[in-house]
Amino acid sequence: MSSTTTKTTKSDHDQPAFPTTANNLSSLLKYTSHASGHGLTSLVSLPPGSLFAPITSYTPHPHPEWHTLQVSPTSHISLDSAFTYLNHSCAPSLEIDTSKMEVRVSRDRELKEGDMLSFFYPSTEWEMDRGFECLCGEEGCVGEVKGAKEMEKRELERWFINGYIWDLVQERNSKTDKEA
Template sequence: MAPAADPVPTLANELPPPTHPDRLRVDRSTKAFGSGAYSLIDLPAGAVFAKITTATPGKKAYTTVQTGRDSHIELNSDLVFCNHSCAPSLVFDMGRMEVRVVDDRPLKAGDALTFFYPSTEWEMDQCFQCTCGAGEGVCRGWISGAKTMSTEELDGYWLNGHISELLHERK
């Protein structure tokens, strides 16, 4: 999955209504993959940010999130605007179908809503050069999914069960 792209409006010049207007705002950009989501609320570390309730099964694509070894979903919500970061603010827990604040720091209003794509994706549909700005030693650079990353590169990241299982099998 590459950084979120804008969904196609339903009618000419009309955007779909926000799905989480009390939780996040979407800053839209005309630049490819330039849009992003930002928190409207403060939450403590580990708190549930949102339940994933509007998802539908989908084929592997840059807009989907991997939920299991061979399954993907379309989020069908503003959560699709949560971009990748190597220093994420959120965890997408596909086993619980919820989005949580990372365990090591709280979320503040105005923070970019990001997650570590290899935590859900074994093989990315569209690989990309990371520009998260997390800094040397933190930013992983080329993002192509957990399959191509070493155990050391993934150490310290929260990973979904299907990713942990595939990593164990790889050994």
């Protein structure tokens, strides 16, 4: 991203940066517009826990930004595919497992054709480049999304969370216990 301001038009926002052919996603999802912006919609129905797609298109990135995915305590990647446009939800339809570099259907719900595709951002992000107010409207919504660092372990236990995030939670809690 450039530090200069670039004027964009509606048509600029309607054109995603990555075609659905990147990462072989064209038979699985499509770009959609909705009241709060743009996102992805499923073209398939799958049972809970099913593999949705492996993550095969990505580039290492030196630090967290709005479009990156954290894959270890210190590493981030740019998803060079439509997966960049997965929105956050507190009732996500998908889970991103960075140890296996795959996207799965959430373990506790079926994915149906036409469902919005989303994942729980703190499942991969310890600290986010910029937090935001969650608009999912789901029961138990976290409100402001800032990353797992801002959440208690008991809160995080509701979702699939990557192993390095659990390690960071344990490290944080151990430091807090020693200070108390």
